[in-house]
Amino acid sequence: MSESIIQDIHNQLNSKEISCVQLVQEKINALQESTKNANNAILEEQALKQAQIIDEKIASGHKLSGLEGIPFGVKDVYLLKGTISTASSNILKNYKSPYTATAIQKLIDSGAIPVCKENCDQFGHGSTNENSVFGVAKNAHNDEKVAGGSSGGSAVNVAEENTIFSIGGDTGGSIRQPAGYNKVYGLKPTYGRVSRYGLMAYTSSSDCVGPFAKTVKDIATTLNVMSGKDGKDQTTVASNKIDIESFSSEIKARTKVGIYKTFIEHPSLNSSIKAGFDALIEKLKAKGVEVKELDFFDGDTLTATYYIIALAETASNLSRIDGIAFGNRAMDKDNLASTYLDTRGEGFSEETKRRIIAGNQVLSVGYSDEIYKKALQVRKGIEAKFAKDFEEVDFVLSPTSPLLPPTIGESLKDPLTMYLSDMYTVGFSLGGLPTLSAPFVVENNVQITAAKGKDEEILRFAYAVEQSF
Amino acid sequence: MDKLQQLSNIRADEVNISKITDFFETIKNVKNIDTDGAQDHIVQSDNLREDEVVHCNPEEKALIMENFPAKQGTYLVVPKVIQ
Numbered sequence: 002m003s004e005s006i007i008q009d010i011h012n013q014l015n016s017k018e019i020s021c022v023q024l025v026q027e028k029i030n031a032l033q034e035s036t037k038n039a040n041n042a043i044l045e046e047q048a049l050k051q052a053q054i055i056d057e058k059i060a061s062g063h064k065l066s067g068l069e070g071i072p073f074g075v076k077d078v079y080l081l082k083g084t085i086s087t088a089s090s091n092i093l094k095n096y097k098s099p100y101t102a103t104a105i106q107k108l109i110d111s112g113a114i115p116v117c118k119e120n121c122d123q124f125g126h127g128s129t130n131e132n133s134v135f136g137v138a139k140n141a142h143n144d145e146k147v148a149g150g151s152s153g154g155s156a157v158n159v160a161e162e163n164t165i166f167s168i169g170g171d172t173g174g175s176i177r178q179p180a181g182y183n184k185v186y187g188l189k190p191t192y193g194r195v196s197r198y199g200l201m202a203y204t205s206s207s208d209c210v211g212p213f214a215k216t217v218k219d220i221a222t223t224l225n226v227m228s229g230k231d232g233k234d235q236t237t238v239a240s241n242k243i244d245i246e247s248f249s250s251e252i253k254a255r256t257k258v259g260i261y262k263t264f265i266e267h268p269s270l271n272s273s274i275k276a277g278f279d280a281l282i283e284k285l286k287a288k289g290v291e292v293k294e295l296d297f298f299d300g301d302t303l304t305a306t307y308y309i310i311a312l313a314e315t316a317s318n319l320s321r322i323d324g325i326a327f328g329n330r331a332m333d334k335d336n337l338a339s340t341y342l343d344t345r346g347e348g349f350s351e352e353t354k355r356r357i358i359a360g361n362q363v364l365s366v367g368y369s370d371e372i373y374k375k376a377l378q379v380r381k382g383i384e385a386k387f388a389k390d391f392e393e394v395d396f397v398l399s400p401t402s403p404l405l406p407p408t409i410g411e412s413l414k415d416p417l418t419m420y421l422s423d424m425y426t427v428g429f430s431l432g433g434l435p436t437l438s439a440p441f442v443v444e445n446n447v448q449i450t451a452a453k454g455k456d457e458e459i460l461r462f463a464y465a466v467e468q469s470f
Numbered sequence: 471m472d473k474l475q476q477l478s479n480i481r482a483d484e485v486n487i488s489k490i491t492d493f494f495e496t497i498k499n500v501k502n503i504d505t506d507g508a509q510d511h512i513v514q515s516d517n518l519r520e521d522e523v524v525h526c527n528p529e530e531k532a533l534i535m536e537n538f539p540a541k542q543g544t545y546l547v548v549p550k551v552i553q
Contacts, residue, residue: 357478
């Protein structure tokens with residue numbers, strides 16, 4: 002495997018082995034012929050125009066760098082000016098983006114070429130990509146299994162190499178879990194490192210923009226382009242550019258890794274995932290890594306805390322989608338209340354309605370103090386525990402998911418199992434921590450997590466492991 | 471109609487939220503929460519940008535108008551409320 006597919010493509014384009022138009026056309030053909038249902042729209046005309054401009058630059062002697070000429074995918078919850086942005090919903094099935102999300106605009110400004118809008122769970126509500134009006138996205142390695150979610154289509158496109166990288170969104174694991182199910186890298190950066198402006202909000206306090214790719218260096222390259230403060234997102238923070246050229250293939254001496262006993266001893270953990278995780282830990286020990294077992298909150302508490310907060314925020318965020326200024330409106334000219342009720346009743350899926358209704362219950366009198374505010378307090382406790390843990394270790398390692406990818410249709414019968422499948426990812430989201438889902442040894446990937454702002458340290462460690470094994 | 475459906479502005483035949491409300495019991499039973507050392511990772515309220523007027527560009531305005539669900543000529547049609 003190459004260290005950087007982006008660099009390989011630049012070498013091919015700069016040497017005129019292929020043209021950018023050929024490259025983009027090849028990817029578009031592959032996207033159109035794919036049977037995985039990973040895309041809601043393919044942006045053929047715009048992409049080929051941009052590719053033509055790149056070819057003209059090459060012809061004039063320009064040497065490509067950064068992300069110039071690189072085809073990429075965009076989860077269909079990001080606004081991309083002039084394209085339909087549906088969030089995989091009926092209510093926004095005809096919604097045309099009036100502007101472009103900051104993160105996507107930065108990628109375009111660096112020369113990257115968006116080629117598709119990718120299938121996902123509706124408004125990020127799901128872990129299997131089955132909650133989509135476009136139908137389920139199929140796993141890249143097994144047509145009978147789900148792609149994972151909510152950013153399922155993005156993970157599948159990268160796994161199939163139909164995009165060089167894709168941009169997903171991660172609120173409680175929506176990049177890391179599908180990355181695991183499809184065996185590619187997926188990064189949830191530190192909360193605030195990448196602007197959320199132009200991302201349709203699910204849970205604003207933990208929504209993160211992040212990349213999928215097939216190599217650590219390609220993850221780092223895309224992260225460098227997207228990162229930075231944005232006046233349009235008050236939660237963004239400044240960050241240093243990652244020095245990719247100085248990545249070492251040796252694991253840093255005296256690296257300390259923590260593992261959460263409550264995770265690896267949980268009865269739901271699949272035995273083959275556990276065996277792979279144990280094998281990875283032994284390999285790391287053999288490389289001189291110190292491993293320490295740590296106590297942590299149990300999976301049920303983490304899942305409950307996350308969902309209570311997420312439901313409350315999504316009920317609030319999606320209240321703006323009512324068919325008045327945009328979205329498909331179910332008009333009752335004699336009754337405003339009916340217009341709202343029918344527009345949202347017909348426009349949202351069952352799972353999205355479940356989350357909005359439960360979210361409003363969480364926020365209502367009698368539940369707000371006892372449930373919502375208690376969940377916020379537990380979140381503080383989780384953040385405090387992380388602060389202490391990362392004084393003792395450099396990274397926490399854990400499986401990405403306790404379960405193997407479910408068969409298509411299974412999770413629809415039992416949403417609770419789907420919610421509990423997020424137990425290893427949601428805690429790190431509540432803490433706002435950077436976490437990489439990496440295809441090392443463990444089936445469904447391993448998560449590598451560090452303290453806030455330590456995205457670069459994670460990628461350095463992952464690169465060394467990638468090169469070592 | 472169910473009160474929660476009214477609160478949510480959603481008409482639905484049946485939406486089962488019982489699996490989610492099971493989480494409520496879990497959270498009620500969490501004891502001894504140690505929040506010492508927690509840092510707020512959301513907005514820093516001492517670092518706000520200045521307000522500024524930004525005019526909508528014509529292309530963006532046209533797209534916003536195009537998204538409006540109901541129009542009659544150049545008029546935007548909204549549900550009427552008179553009290």
